Amino acid sequence: MANALISVPARARRGEIIEIKTLVSHPMETGYRRTQLGARIPRDIVRLFVCSYNGVEIFRAELHPAIAANPFIVFPTIATESGTLTFQWTGDNGFSVTESAAIAVE
Amino acid sequence: MRALAAAVGAIVVAASVLAGEIPPAERRSGYDFMSRETRAMQDDETANPATLWVLEGAALWQRKVGEAGRACADCHGDARTSMKGAAARHPVFDAARGRPVSLEQRINACRVDRQQAPALAWESRDLLALTVFVARQSRGLPIDMPVDGRTQPFLDAGRATFQRRQGQLNLACSQCHDDHWGRQLAGNVIPQAHPTGYPIYRLEWQSVGSLQRRLRNCLVGMRAEAYDYGAPELVDLELYLMWRARGMTFEAPGVRP
Numbered sequence: 001m002a003n004a005l006i007s008v009p010a011r012a013r014r015g016e017i018i019e020i021k022t023l024v025s026h027p028m029e030t031g032y033r034r035t036q037l038g039a040r041i042p043r044d045i046v047r048l049f050v051c052s053y054n055g056v057e058i059f060r061a062e063l064h065p066a067i068a069a070n071p072f073i074v075f076p077t078i079a080t081e082s083g084t085l086t087f088q089w090t091g092d093n094g095f096s097v098t099e100s101a102a103i104a105v106e
Numbered sequence: 107m108r109a110l111a112a113a114v115g116a117i118v119v120a121a122s123v124l125a126g127e128i129p130p131a132e133r134r135s136g137y138d139f140m141s142r143e144t145r146a147m148q149d150d151e152t153a154n155p156a157t158l159w160v161l162e163g164a165a166l167w168q169r170k171v172g173e174a175g176r177a178c179a180d181c182h183g184d185a186r187t188s189m190k191g192a193a194a195r196h197p198v199f200d201a202a203r204g205r206p207v208s209l210e211q212r213i214n215a216c217r218v219d220r221q222q223a224p225a226l227a228w229e230s231r232d233l234l235a236l237t238v239f240v241a242r243q244s245r246g247l248p249i250d251m252p253v254d255g256r257t258q259p260f261l262d263a264g265r266a267t268f269q270r271r272q273g274q275l276n277l278a279c280s281q282c283h284d285d286h287w288g289r290q291l292a293g294n295v296i297p298q299a300h301p302t303g304y305p306i307y308r309l310e311w312q313s314v315g316s317l318q319r320r321l322r323n324c325l326v327g328m329r330a331e332a333y334d335y336g337a338p339e340l341v342d343l344e345l346y347l348m349w350r351a352r353g354m355t356f357e358a359p360g361v362r363p
Contacts, residue, residue: 003158005157023152069312072153
């Protein structure tokens with residue numbers, strides 16, 4: 001199962017600073033842990049998070065093994081125009097989740 | 107010397123007399139012992155990681171499963187109305203089994219009897235998702251645990267388990283949670299052990315877990331042999347703890363450190 005939770009204000013004034021909250025479901029297995037029998041548990045993490053606003057990249061984060069499960073990323077941006085924000089998470093084992101949210105700017 | 111011993115004895119007697127159930131007005135949810143940041147995480151549904159399980163549970167609620175080809179929604183309809191308050195009164199007495207059942211057991215009984223599907227494993231993602239989804243519908247309601255002649259013996263058994271010393275450390279649950287709540291155990295504040303927010307997202311687990319997982323956790327910490335998932339002792343203990351928290355606000359899905 002792969003799903004994500006996005007919080008973007010539905011409408012904003014032009015030039016307003018808005019807060020975007022994202023939460024993605026992922027175990028973030030570090031790759032440093034071992035089973036009780038000593039076998040290494042392979043790494044399985046989200047490597048990259050990218051947010052685009054009407055096709056223009058506005059935020060990017062590289063994730064590493066020390067980040068907790070279900071990464072919660074919050075960042076601000078300036079509401080410039082109405083349109084769509086797209087969010088993409090990619091990671092190990094072909095992990096890929098894409099979500100989008102609409103915003104109306106007046 | 108004798109006077110000192112007598113004084114110490116008097117203090118010990120006084121302490122053992124003081125020890126007892128927490129008066130209703132002094133009860134506090136584990137929420138009140140948490141940091142501001144963790145409270146904010148629980149209160150904001152977009153920041154509370156358990157919301158991921160709630161959404162998954164909402165999808166499972168609609169999914170047809172088993173030989174009967176029925177979804178939870180086919181019988182129970184909209185969970186927002188049909189499941190309102192359900193989690194705040196579990197464990198509830200089940201006439202067929204002749205004893206109280208926890209919310210997880212209730213969901214599995216429905217799966218096996220009505221949907222004719224295999225029972226979900228304890229702590230499996232699907233069972234936690236369904237349980238959290240059902241529990242979410244009771245958020246903000248008071249815990250409602252009426253006790254009658256049928257449930258009284260199980261409540262008494264749960265209380266006895268709570269107050270019984272066990273394990274290599276020879277500790278009873280009540281010694282920490284009735285007598286020493288608010289004080290420190292290692293770096294952590296000892297809460298009063300009110301199960302107001304279960305199933306919870308526990309930061310230490312980096313996952314959602316049931317009340318029984320938490321109880322087993324505590325038992326292992328006492329170096330006692332933990333009861334199996336679904337064991338009557340654990341369900342009775344759940345019943346006693348919910349009764350002990352009667353009237354308090356149900357806040358599932360909680361976030362705990």
